[in-house]
Amino acid sequence: MTDSTIPGLLARIQRPTDVAGLSADDLRTLAADLRTAIIDTVSKNGGHLAPSLGVVELTLAMLSTFDPGKDKVVWDVGHQAYAWKLLTGRAADFHTLRRRHGISGFPKPCESEYDHFGVGHSSTSISAALGMALARDLAGDDHHVVAVIGDGSLTAGLAFEGLNQAGDMGGRLIVILNDNEMSISRNVGALSLFLSRNLSKGWARRVKRDVETALKSIPGIGDEMVAYAKRSEHSLKSFFTPGMLFEAFQFNYIGPVDGHDVKALVRNLELAKTNDRPVLLHVLTRKGKGYTPAEANPAFFHGVGRFEPETGRARKPGDTPVLPTYTDVFGETLCRLADADDRIVAITAAMPEGTGTNCFRERHPDRFVDVGICEQHAVTFAAGLAIQGYRPFVAIYSTFLQRSYDQIVHDVCIQKLPVVLCLDRAGLVGEDGPTHHGAFDLSFLRHIPHMSIIAPRDEADLQAAMYTALHLDAPLAIRYPRGVGFGIPLAESPSPLPVGVGEVLKEGEGVAVIAVGSRVHPSLEAAERLAEETGRHATVFDARWVKPLPEAQLLDIVARHDALLFVEENALAGGFSSAVLELLADRNALSGKHIRRIGLPDEFVEQGTQKELRVSLGLCMDGVGKALKELFAAVGNATAS
Known part of the structure; x- marks a missing residue:
C-alpha cells in the first residue's frame, strides 16, 4: 500500500x-x-x-x-x-x-x-x-x-x-x-490466572524472600522448613496452573x-x-x-497464496490448466505405496499439509506421525523404525532438513538404515526468501557415506523415484521443487529406476548440457529452440542421480564433447556440478574442455517469485540458451584457431 x-x-x-x-x-x-x-x-x-x-x-x-x-x-x-x-x-x-x-x-x-x-x-x-x-x-x-x-x-x-x-x-x-x-477451560484458567498474578507480584516476592530469611534463621530445622515451604508453593501453584x-x-x-x-x-x-x-x-x-x-481455517491461512479478501477463496489463475504440484504427486504416490506395503510409515515435522502427507494421515492414520517442529527427532525416530524393519519416509522441506544434519550422519548413515528423506521445496522457493530456499541439500548430503541422492526431473520421475526407494536397503534422499510439475503423465504402474544411471534426452555434438532435477526440462527446451534457430544441436543429459553419479555415461559424454554446461538449482559450491568436476579431475578427463556452470551463487538469494529469481540467475530456458550460444561460439573459435 x-x-x-x-x-x-x-x-x-x-x-x-x-x-x-x-x-x-x-x-x-x-x-x-x-x-x-x-x-x-x-x-x-x-x-x-x-x-x-x-x-x-x-x-x-x-x-x-x-x-x-x-x-x-x-x-x-x-x-x-x-x-x-x-x-x-x-x-x-x-x-x-x-x-x-x-x-x-x-x-x-x-x-x-x-x-x-x-x-x-x-x-x-x-x-x-x-x-x-x-x-x-x-x-x-x-x-x-x-x-x-x-x-x-x-x-x-x-x-x-x-x-x-x-x-x-x-x-x-x-x-x-x-x-x-x-x-x-474458563474455570481452571481463571483460577490459574489469579494464583499466578498474586504469586508473581512484587509484594509477594518480597514476602517470600522475607519469610525465607526468617525460616533459615531457625537453628537446626530452618533449611528443611524453607525446602518444605517451596515444595508446598510449587505443588499448589503447579496443580492449578x-x-x-x-x-x-x-x-x-x-x-x-x-x-x-x-x-x-x-x-x-x-x-x-x-x-x-x-x-x-x-x-x-x-x-x-x-x-x-x-479463524475458521487457520491451517490454510497460516501461509497462503493470493486470495479474495471478501470471501477468503484462493484467486483463480485464469484459464491456465491447474497441474498437480510435486507435493500432490508425492502425497498420493506415498499413499499408493503404503496401500500395498505395510512397512511404510510417513513422518512429518508439523507440516502434514505442506508436505502432502495429510492424505496419508487420513488413509493410514496408524502409520502416520507428526512429530511437531522437531526435525532432529524426526530423523532419529525414523532410524529407530528402520532398524526394526520398517520403511520410513521423512517428508521435510529442504531448508528445515539442515537442522538434522548430525542425526542424518550418526543415526541413519553410519548404520546404513533405509530411511527415505523426502526433500520438498528443494531449490528456490520464492517469496519467503533466503531462510527458506532449499539451496544447500546436495552440498551437505552428497559427501556422507552410504547416502544416495536422486533428483527427479518431473512429476513422473518423482513417482518412479519413490518406487525406487523401496528397492534400496540404504539411506536415500529424494529432492523435488516447490510448485507444479511439467504436465508429464503419471504411470499407472511405475517401475524402479536403475541406480546411478542417467538418461540422454537429446543427442548433439560439440556442446553437452548436463542437468539435474527441475532444471532438466528448461535445458532441453533451450537446446531444442537453439537447434530450430541455428541448426546447432547440443546434447542434453539428465544425470538424475547426484550420488552415485552415472560415471560411465558422464565420462562418455565428456569424451565426445568440447564444451560442458552444467545446470542445477543448488549452491554451486559443493553441489552437483562440483561432484561431476571432481570425478572428471580424478579421471584426468578435463583437459581442453570449456566449462560453464549455472546454479545458485555463493550468496544468500533474496526473495522474489521463482520465475523472477530463476531469470535473474540464468536458471531458465533463456539463461540456458544464452550460455549454450556462448559455448558454441567458444568451441567454434577454438576450432578456427
Whole structure:
C-alpha cells in the first residue's frame, strides 16, 4: 500500500513510540486498521496471514510497554511480525511485502533498526534473546529483552535448551508464550490466572524472600522448613496452573492472559518487567483473529497464496490448466505405496499439509506421525523404525532438513538404515526468501557415506523415484521443487529406476548440457529452440542421480564433447556440478574442455517469485540458451584457431 492508502489511525503512527500514548478506544481502532492492512496486502502478495492476525493486540501491548528503540524484541520464526512491521516505520512500503526488492516476510535487521534479530526458522528466539540479555548485563546496560515464541515452536529441543540455560543463569529475560491452540477451560484458567498474578507480584516476592530469611534463621530445622515451604508453593501453584514446566525451569510464570485484551496484556507485561529473574508470560490468542475465513481455517491461512479478501477463496489463475504440484504427486504416490506395503510409515515435522502427507494421515492414520517442529527427532525416530524393519519416509522441506544434519550422519548413515528423506521445496522457493530456499541439500548430503541422492526431473520421475526407494536397503534422499510439475503423465504402474544411471534426452555434438532435477526440462527446451534457430544441436543429459553419479555415461559424454554446461538449482559450491568436476579431475578427463556452470551463487538469494529469481540467475530456458550460444561460439573459435 502507499501512504495514501494506509487505513485510518495507522497513517498517523509516525514512530513506534506513538502507540504508547493511545487511548483504549484508539487502540481498538488501530487494531482494526492493522488487520485491514494485513489482509489487503497478503490477499495480493500471499504470506503468513493467520499468525500475524492473531498477535495484533499483543504487538500493540508490547509497543505500549516497551521502547523498541532501546528494548530488544525477538520474534520466533517471525511470520507473525506483520503488525510489528507496520508500526515500526514500514507501513508505506508494506504493499511490497515478500516481493522482489520489497520488505521481507520475516524480521530482518538490515531492513529496520527495530528488527532486533533475523529469523525465519522456528524455536531460535529464546536462545538468541538469552544471548542478547547476557550481552546487556556484561555491558552494564539496563534495557529489557523479550522473546515471543509460539506453542508450536516451543516443541523443539532448541527452545527447551534455551529455557534450561536461562533458568540456570537466572538473569532478567521475558519470554512471551503465544499459545493459539491450547484450550484451557474458563474455570481452571481463571483460577490459574489469579494464583499466578498474586504469586508473581512484587509484594509477594518480597514476602517470600522475607519469610525465607526468617525460616533459615531457625537453628537446626530452618533449611528443611524453607525446602518444605517451596515444595508446598510449587505443588499448589503447579496443580492449578499450566506453569509447572516453566517453574521447573526456574522461570516465574504469569498467565494465562487473554491475548486480545490490550489492557490485561499491558498490566501483565508491566508486571513481567519488575521481575529480576526470567519470567514467562503465557498469552492465549486466536490464530486469524478478526478475519472469519482465517479463524475458521487457520491451517490454510497460516501461509497462503493470493486470495479474495471478501470471501477468503484462493484467486483463480485464469484459464491456465491447474497441474498437480510435486507435493500432490508425492502425497498420493506415498499413499499408493503404503496401500500395498505395510512397512511404510510417513513422518512429518508439523507440516502434514505442506508436505502432502495429510492424505496419508487420513488413509493410514496408524502409520502416520507428526512429530511437531522437531526435525532432529524426526530423523532419529525414523532410524529407530528402520532398524526394526520398517520403511520410513521423512517428508521435510529442504531448508528445515539442515537442522538434522548430525542425526542424518550418526543415526541413519553410519548404520546404513533405509530411511527415505523426502526433500520438498528443494531449490528456490520464492517469496519467503533466503531462510527458506532449499539451496544447500546436495552440498551437505552428497559427501556422507552410504547416502544416495536422486533428483527427479518431473512429476513422473518423482513417482518412479519413490518406487525406487523401496528397492534400496540404504539411506536415500529424494529432492523435488516447490510448485507444479511439467504436465508429464503419471504411470499407472511405475517401475524402479536403475541406480546411478542417467538418461540422454537429446543427442548433439560439440556442446553437452548436463542437468539435474527441475532444471532438466528448461535445458532441453533451450537446446531444442537453439537447434530450430541455428541448426546447432547440443546434447542434453539428465544425470538424475547426484550420488552415485552415472560415471560411465558422464565420462562418455565428456569424451565426445568440447564444451560442458552444467545446470542445477543448488549452491554451486559443493553441489552437483562440483561432484561431476571432481570425478572428471580424478579421471584426468578435463583437459581442453570449456566449462560453464549455472546454479545458485555463493550468496544468500533474496526473495522474489521463482520465475523472477530463476531469470535473474540464468536458471531458465533463456539463461540456458544464452550460455549454450556462448559455448558454441567458444568451441567454434577454438576450432578456427
